[in-house]
Amino acid sequence: MLRPWTHQLAVLHMQKRTEMFDTPSKRALVPFISVESTLSLIFTLGFDRCLFEITDAIAEAFTRWNDFETIPRVASHSSMGVIELMPTTDGTDYSFKYVNGHPINASRGLQTVAAFGVLASVETGYPKLIAEMTLLTAMRTAAMSALATRTLARKDSHIAAIIGNGAQSEFQIRALATVCGIKKFQLYDIDTNATRRCIKNLSNHKLCLTACSSTEEAVLGADVITTCTADKAYQTILTDNLIGKGVHVNAIGGDCPGKTELHRDVLLRSDIFVEYAPQTRLEGEIQQLDEDFPVTEIWQVLTGSADGRKSPGQITVFDGVGFAIEDFAALRWLEQNLGNKSQAQNLDLIADPNESKDLYGMICRFMSRAKNIEPI
Numbered sequence: 001m002l003r004p005w006t007h008q009l010a011v012l013h014m015q016k017r018t019e020m021f022d023t024p025s026k027r028a029l030v031p032f033i034s035v036e037s038t039l040s041l042i043f044t045l046g047f048d049r050c051l052f053e054i055t056d057a058i059a060e061a062f063t064r065w066n067d068f069e070t071i072p073r074v075a076s077h078s079s080m081g082v083i084e085l086m087p088t089t090d091g092t093d094y095s096f097k098y099v100n101g102h103p104i105n106a107s108r109g110l111q112t113v114a115a116f117g118v119l120a121s122v123e124t125g126y127p128k129l130i131a132e133m134t135l136l137t138a139m140r141t142a143a144m145s146a147l148a149t150r151t152l153a154r155k156d157s158h159i160a161a162i163i164g165n166g167a168q169s170e171f172q173i174r175a176l177a178t179v180c181g182i183k184k185f186q187l188y189d190i191d192t193n194a195t196r197r198c199i200k201n202l203s204n205h206k207l208c209l210t211a212c213s214s215t216e217e218a219v220l221g222a223d224v225i226t227t228c229t230a231d232k233a234y235q236t237i238l239t240d241n242l243i244g245k246g247v248h249v250n251a252i253g254g255d256c257p258g259k260t261e262l263h264r265d266v267l268l269r270s271d272i273f274v275e276y277a278p279q280t281r282l283e284g285e286i287q288q289l290d291e292d293f294p295v296t297e298i299w300q301v302l303t304g305s306a307d308g309r310k311s312p313g314q315i316t317v318f319d320g321v322g323f324a325i326e327d328f329a330a331l332r333w334l335e336q337n338l339g340n341k342s343q344a345q346n347l348d349l350i351a352d353p354n355e356s357k358d359l360y361g362m363i364c365r366f367m368s369r370a371k372n373i374e375p376i
């Protein structure tokens with residue numbers, strides 16, 4: 001509920017804007033892409049096209065890796081979860097994402113992962129857009145798994161296991177289907193309702209979706225295994241005996257210190273690919289290994305400076321924790337698709353007086369104009 005004076009100001013703001021306030025400059029108004037705007041963009045473009053384009057946008061950004069400033073994200077841990085800031089820049093644009101990871105939230109009716117982000121101009125430092133990123137994170141995470149799968153899995157892969165059927169699962173399945181052509185999925189979650197919801201939500205997509213009663217059953221015959229469970233603990237979702245030759249694993253649920261999904265022995269038998277090694281060594285599956293255990297950053301494979309899969313029998317693990325460049329690419333994709341910006345609302349976000357040094361003057365002008373206006 002608004003306080004009376006706030007409410008009165010809001011009403012005045014609406015009705016008397018031109019009389020009371022400096023007219024905001026073009027740069028003061030920052031497009032805000034709300035959840036509704038994102039949903040409307042997905043509706044306009046089609047979900048598959050969004051996933052395809054975000055996958056390609058991430059691939060494009062990764063191939064010019066050296067243009068970017070790279071630092072591990074800044075994490076604030078609590079007993080309940082983590083809140084993280086993920087910044088990067090390519091020298092032209094700057095972006096950051098605010099994101100949490102609270103596995104306990106599902107039991108409170110909240111999202112495990114919620115996010116928003118900003119894309120800004122390096123030249124002026126002014127924001128170019130501010131966006132919801134809960135949906136966008138789910139799309140870019142799925143796109144990243146699909147990119148890793150397209151890059152590293154056997155080309156004849158046609159069955160995927162999805163372990164953990166929560167909020168991310170439909171996105172992961174749709175991206176693997178769209179980008180990698182996989183149509184058969186074997187699903188397992190300790191919560192049978194989660195698996196049921198996932199299958200129901202995807203029932204119109206000509207996919208073959210099977211609910212399994214254990215991880216063992218789900219991974220049987222799978223060429224690709226994606227683990228996207230949530231628990232703030234060292235879990236053992238996949239043990240060594242479950243991983244056959246030639247399998248590609250996307251391990252994306254272990255993304256924090258003390259939060260993993262794979263048994264160490266799986267990692268020791270695999271070739272491991274990561275987004276950004278300094279961050280993944282803190283947060284990913286490889287936190288279980290020695291600091292100098294060899295891993296390959298995926299951008300190196302995409303640029304041809306390192307090998308990806310070398311043989312059909314090789315086990316490849318994408319130890320995905322989520323990296324700032326993926327969010328940068330997703331935000332840039334969003335900006336490019338806003339077109340005439342009709343999908344965005346303008347936020348009066350930056351105090352931007354006509355005379356740059358006269359910031360205080362905005363307050364003076366407001367005060368003197370406000371005095372002459374009858375309260376409503």
Ligand SMILES: NC(=O)c1ccc[n+]([C@@H]2O[C@H](COP(=O)([O-])OP(=O)(O)OC[C@H]3O[C@@H](n4cnc5c(N)ncnc54)[C@H](O)[C@@H]3O)[C@@H](O)[C@H]2O)c1
Pocket residue numbers: 101103106112113137141163164165166167168169188189190191194228229230231235237252253254255320321322323
């Ligand atoms: N790598 C990334 O870029 C990235 C991005 C987003 C989310 N994540 C992570 O992905 C995970 C999933 O996110 P979400 O939003 O879908 O969470 P969610 O809470 O909605 O779903 C997690 C699911 O995992 C299931 N689960 C937990 N333990 C299990 C087990 N032992 N076996 C099988 N299922 C189990 C839960 O029942 C739940 O349905 C989280 O850990 C999140 O932090 C990673």
